[in-house]
Amino acid sequence: MREHTLPDESDTANRRRAGRPRSVILDHELIARAALKLLAEGGYAAFTMSALARSLSVSPSALYNHVNSKQELMQWIQELVMAGVDSSVFATLPLNEALFEWAQTYRDVFAEHAPLIPLIAVLPVSESPRTLEMYEEVAGGFVRAGHDQAAIVPAIVALESFIFGSALDATAPLDIFDPGQYTGKLPQFEGALEAQRATGKNSADAAFLTGLRAIIAGLLSTAAG
Amino acid sequence: MREHTLPDESDTANRRRAGRPRSVILDHELIARAALKLLAEGGYAAFTMSALARSLSVSPSALYNHVNSKQELMQWIQELVMAGVDSSVFATLPLNEALFEWAQTYRDVFAEHAPLIPLIAVLPVSESPRTLEMYEEVAGGFVRAGHDQAAIVPAIVALESFIFGSALDATAPLDIFDPGQYTGKLPQFEGALEAQRATGKNSADAAFLTGLRAIIAGLLSTAAG
């Protein structure tokens, strides 16, 4: 997919550099990117060490010269993915707007890499400097807005929970709510479903925006000052 | 664990029933319960068909006489787990209180079975009558409260996203936010972390309750009437 055919190109390129025959073919970044590509294209099921090795034109065991385990690879990917989340907005926008922008990039990034959610949501943050930096910026935003100090971490966690949950939901099949054989037996729910469909809006997106506005408003009104 | 040693007991019991030597040893419910127990005790990694077979004193291949695939088994489990969610409150309490109670049982049930979240969050609902019933009751609550018809499904999805995300978060290691080697470099975040710790409250629970109040308040204030 896309315009690059990484494995072959880099292989050749590396071999061509005369005088540096052993220059790096595989590195940290290259491996993580290839893994991410695999994940994006085929989901978690497609992300095997064998498939990764194949996509890099190398044997599976060769990968273990560069990474200690699949789990460690996951952490590299976390780092890579978190780079896509824009938390710079906290320096320039008022808290409520900054939260709104930040949450959207955060959710979009993870909706693209849904298989990572259950893993990253539970991954310790200590090995991911980018994630920590993000927390620092978000926390700074709350502090400057005069938010109650003890309520900041719960607020961030609540937002993140909503974001991860929404990213998960964004990958659900579109017909996830189809009542199937039970059609006609759920008047209230089916009515609501129909009304929502009539708006023509994507259900997952509508839910995310509605919920995001609600939770931000709620958090800032109850615990500010 | 618990008081039952299911496999042996049912085995013996079944053999004893004279005249019905082939009466069911394994059934739907028994298998699903054993699987759920495995999941609760050892997480998703412990949930293998072999381990399940062992816990039922049966060979792995025997399971396939009762279930077509591990995926189908997951759907049985979904059904079993959803039974733990109490949505009867919508018939008796005002919407905001009902949502509050419902969301808590929902989150607690899934926090106990976290490995199911990524799977169930994305599982079509059409094969799970209990899940559909739940939606019917929740939707009914919104309707009776005079909520805008087209906003009901997004509201439910937003709440569910928050609930799933929070359940996922509830299973994260307690020290997930430990900055590790970066300690001292994140003043705002570490300050907030310290203030939260000083409250003595469980961070995940505090976040869930704060967020839940916020999102319910937000949803009911913006889109009611």
Place this chain on the structure above:
DNA sequence: ACCTGAACACCGTTCAAGT
């Protein structure tokens, strides 16, 4: 330093053979 290929202990699932 980095690769290969064989090997190990697993997976989920199928299927012939038994009762």
Place this chain on the structure above:
DNA sequence: ACCTGAACACCGTTCAAGT
């Protein structure tokens, strides 16, 4: 009808052997 045991095509990971 329901079970067993062998088998298949996979996993992630290790390790001796090569260059």
